Amino acid sequence: MRALLTAAALVASASVAHADKLDDIIASGTLRCAVVLDFPPMGFRDENNNPQGFDVDYCNDLAAALGVQSEIVETPFPERIPALMSGRVDVGVASTSDTLERAKTVGFSIPYFAFEMAVTSNDSSGVTSFESMKGKTVGAVAGTYEAIALEEQVNAWGEGEFRPYQTQADVFLALSQGQLDATVSTSTVAQANVKSGNYPGITVVGKAPFDTDYVALFTNREEYGFINYLNLFVNQQIRTGRYEELYAKWVGGDVPSLTVPNAYR
Amino acid sequence: MFETALTSSDLLFLAQGAGMTLIVTAIAVILGTILGVVFGIFRFQVGPWWAAPVTFVLDIFRSIPLLIQLVLVNAFLGMVLRISLSGFTVACMVLTLYTSAYCAEIVRGAVEAVPNTTRRAARSLGLTWRQDMSYIVLPLATRVALPSWIGLALGVMKDSALVYIVQVTELLKSTQILITRLQEPLFLLLICGAFYFIISFPIARFGGYLEKRWSND
Amino acid sequence: MFSYTFQWKQAFARLPVMLEGAVVTIEIALLSMLIGIALAVLLTGFRLSGNRVLSGIAATWVEIARNTPALFQIYMAHFGLGSFGLHLSPYTSLLLGITFNNAGYLAENFRGALKAIPDTQTRAARSLGMTPVRAFGHVVLPQMLRIAFLPMTNQMVWAILMTSLGITVGMNTDLYGVTQDLNALTFRTFELFALAAVIFYLITKTVQIGARLVAARLFRY
Numbered sequence: 001m002r003a004l005l006t007a008a009a010l011v012a013s014a015s016v017a018h019a020d021k022l023d024d025i026i027a028s029g030t031l032r033c034a035v036v037l038d039f040p041p042m043g044f045r046d047e048n049n050n051p052q053g054f055d056v057d058y059c060n061d062l063a064a065a066l067g068v069q070s071e072i073v074e075t076p077f078p079e080r081i082p083a084l085m086s087g088r089v090d091v092g093v094a095s096t097s098d099t100l101e102r103a104k105t106v107g108f109s110i111p112y113f114a115f116e117m118a119v120t121s122n123d124s125s126g127v128t129s130f131e132s133m134k135g136k137t138v139g140a141v142a143g144t145y146e147a148i149a150l151e152e153q154v155n156a157w158g159e160g161e162f163r164p165y166q167t168q169a170d171v172f173l174a175l176s177q178g179q180l181d182a183t184v185s186t187s188t189v190a191q192a193n194v195k196s197g198n199y200p201g202i203t204v205v206g207k208a209p210f211d212t213d214y215v216a217l218f219t220n221r222e223e224y225g226f227i228n229y230l231n232l233f234v235n236q237q238i239r240t241g242r243y244e245e246l247y248a249k250w251v252g253g254d255v256p257s258l259t260v261p262n263a264y265r
Numbered sequence: 266m267f268e269t270a271l272t273s274s275d276l277l278f279l280a281q282g283a284g285m286t287l288i289v290t291a292i293a294v295i296l297g298t299i300l301g302v303v304f305g306i307f308r309f310q311v312g313p314w315w316a317a318p319v320t321f322v323l324d325i326f327r328s329i330p331l332l333i334q335l336v337l338v339n340a341f342l343g344m345v346l347r348i349s350l351s352g353f354t355v356a357c358m359v360l361t362l363y364t365s366a367y368c369a370e371i372v373r374g375a376v377e378a379v380p381n382t383t384r385r386a387a388r389s390l391g392l393t394w395r396q397d398m399s400y401i402v403l404p405l406a407t408r409v410a411l412p413s414w415i416g417l418a419l420g421v422m423k424d425s426a427l428v429y430i431v432q433v434t435e436l437l438k439s440t441q442i443l444i445t446r447l448q449e450p451l452f453l454l455l456i457c458g459a460f461y462f463i464i465s466f467p468i469a470r471f472g473g474y475l476e477k478r479w480s481n482d
Numbered sequence: 483m484f485s486y487t488f489q490w491k492q493a494f495a496r497l498p499v500m501l502e503g504a505v506v507t508i509e510i511a512l513l514s515m516l517i518g519i520a521l522a523v524l525l526t527g528f529r530l531s532g533n534r535v536l537s538g539i540a541a542t543w544v545e546i547a548r549n550t551p552a553l554f555q556i557y558m559a560h561f562g563l564g565s566f567g568l569h570l571s572p573y574t575s576l577l578l579g580i581t582f583n584n585a586g587y588l589a590e591n592f593r594g595a596l597k598a599i600p601d602t603q604t605r606a607a608r609s610l611g612m613t614p615v616r617a618f619g620h621v622v623l624p625q626m627l628r629i630a631f632l633p634m635t636n637q638m639v640w641a642i643l644m645t646s647l648g649i650t651v652g653m654n655t656d657l658y659g660v661t662q663d664l665n666a667l668t669f670r671t672f673e674l675f676a677l678a679a680v681i682f683y684l685i686t687k688t689v690q691i692g693a694r695l696v697a698a699r700l701f702r703y
Contacts, residue, residue: 038445045446049278075432078662081669082336083432086343088352105669139652143666163572163652164663169445170561174652176448177564198448328639328686329679330646330658337679340672345486423551427647437554444561451565454558458550465549 547586
């Protein structure tokens with residue numbers, strides 16, 4: 001009897017060990033995506049407070065490809081990785097820059113979107129370009145690619161002040177109120193926020209000379225099976241024209257290339 | 266200021282947030298009080314030396330910021346133990362322990378406030394420990410503890426504003442979400458503050474009233 | 483059973499930065515307590531003054547501070563006042579929020595403490611020829627601070643813990659803010675926050691033990 005139980009336990013534990021994340025998602029019938037919902041047009045809430053945006057559609061497409069239901073889990077920028085690590089979400093579709101430092105902790109797919117960085121300023125601040133931000137009070141969303149780069153730049157300038165806020169909304173709120181003189185954000189987000197008319201007195205004044213910010217889907221570092229699937233999925237989105245379609249729907253204009261010249265990945 | 270883009274569905278959204286605040290608070294206060302009574306009586310009963318481990322652990326919950334407790338427990342359960350729990354569960358667990366740590370202090374203080382002579386008298390009349398506890402200590406200690414306990418319960422309600430960090434959309438978070446869309450920070454914040462105030466103020470007043478009434482006799 | 487690999491080295495390498503953050507945290511807590519005590523004494527005076535307007539101001543302050551979340555008060559200090567065009571830096575907003583909270587709670591403690599001081603003492607002081615302000619300052623206030631010493635210590639611990647809320651207004655130089663910035667860089671959430679928790683624990687314990695020593699010294703009789 002005991003031997004039987006032990007054997008049963010072994011079989012059970014073995015089958016648990018073999019099921020990887022991809023199997024788990026398919027078996028559970030639900031794909032849980034971490035999406036940042038104060039980051040229009042990538043993720044935001046419509047007037048009924050339902051999630052909308054590029055990332056939301058992208059998650060729905062991924063769920064459809066897997067043949068499961070999608071579940072959007074709202075995740076502020078600083079909480080993306082904890083949400084994944086604690087198993088609250090399966091994958092991040094959250095405009096996450098694929099930095100090497102982060103890749104030590106999570107596994108990234110190939111890039112699924114690329115951002116240019118833009119400077120948005122308060123009209124009364126006198127900031128008209130990236131260089132004229134020197135000595136001013138600037139801010140960005142804590143934990144984002146542009147926040148890290150901007151903080152370094154402020155330190156390099158040796159004057160002015162950098163303030164990280166918890167959400168993109170707080171940044172634009174602070175900018176509109178005049179608490180901040182200028183911010184650096186992805187140009188798509190900057191355009192969408194200025195166009196929304198929610199924030200009076202702010203203008204996009206130019207580009208920030210940071211490298212193109214490639215963003216990728218992410219999941220647990222060791223889930224190779226799932227990462228492979230994500231890579232192929234991103235590739236298929238481009239191949240089938242769905243990427244262009246979504247880009248036209250949410251952003252508009254020239255579709256940015258997701259490949260880096262002279263490099264394999 | 267009274268021209269607002271706030272729609273009835275937004276109000277419903279806020280009400281849901283408020284409901285979440287109340288649910289999380291209710292769970293934490295009920296479970297936390299039960300645990301707190303157990304810990305408090307245990308600490309009183311076994312004396313400071315034997316209770317030291319419990320005292321130490323409970324003290325941690327009162328010595329580090331609630332935000333860090335939430336982030337740490339969340340990270341520990343999820344990243345280290347790989348137990349997948351909803352943010353709601355994590356929030357309730359942490360707030361429960363947090364409540365119990367403060368409640369244990371209140372209970373211990375209240376039990377200590379019951380004069381030893383009274384208890385000895387009770388025991389020498391032949392009451393068992395259990396009888397002594399329920400007929401002598403409980404009524405007397407409750408009078409001492411209740412006003413502070415009300416303060417604690419309200420404190421937990423206010424502190425529950427921090428559970429947004431584990432993705433629980435409570436009142437303050439839903440207010441922030443609406444601020445994102447409507448850009449009326451002052452108006453929305455005032456609604457949010459008024460809600461906390463309307464719940465907290467009468468109960469706090471009631472606590473003050475009890476304290477005054479009971480301390481007179 | 484742990485599939486998670488702890489990387490404590492990464493956290494310890496950041497210890498100096500975190501300790502700098504701890505200094506800012508202590509600084510804000512201390513400042514907010516000093517200003518808070520002064521304001522609380524003032525509010526208590528308002529309440530005792532018998533002037534309707536003054537006691538109304540004091541009562542409103544105390545009730546709002548005690549009946550809304552501290553996070554709300556700090557957020558309000560930054561974005562609420564910002565709506566009026568009053569721009570405070572994250573540091574000032576945080577300090578203002580905590581000080582507002584401290585003053586409210588302490589004023590209530592002081593009022594409780596005052597009840598324990600018999601009226602006859604004030605009358606005796608007055609009949610010795612002291613002015614009301616002198617009688618309050620020399621006779622009542624020292625006793626009041628003594629009775630309220632323990633609640634004040636607790637409030638100080640609260641103030642330290644409340645500094646963690648500064649992140650909502652863009653604060654990144656205090657202990658919590660520094661830790662969160664490091665977390666964004668490295669994603670070693672557990673290790674970094676565990677280290678921050680230990681530092682917070684040591685600070686609050688130091689305050690509590692320090693307060694006990696001070697109390698033993700000051701209130702010996």
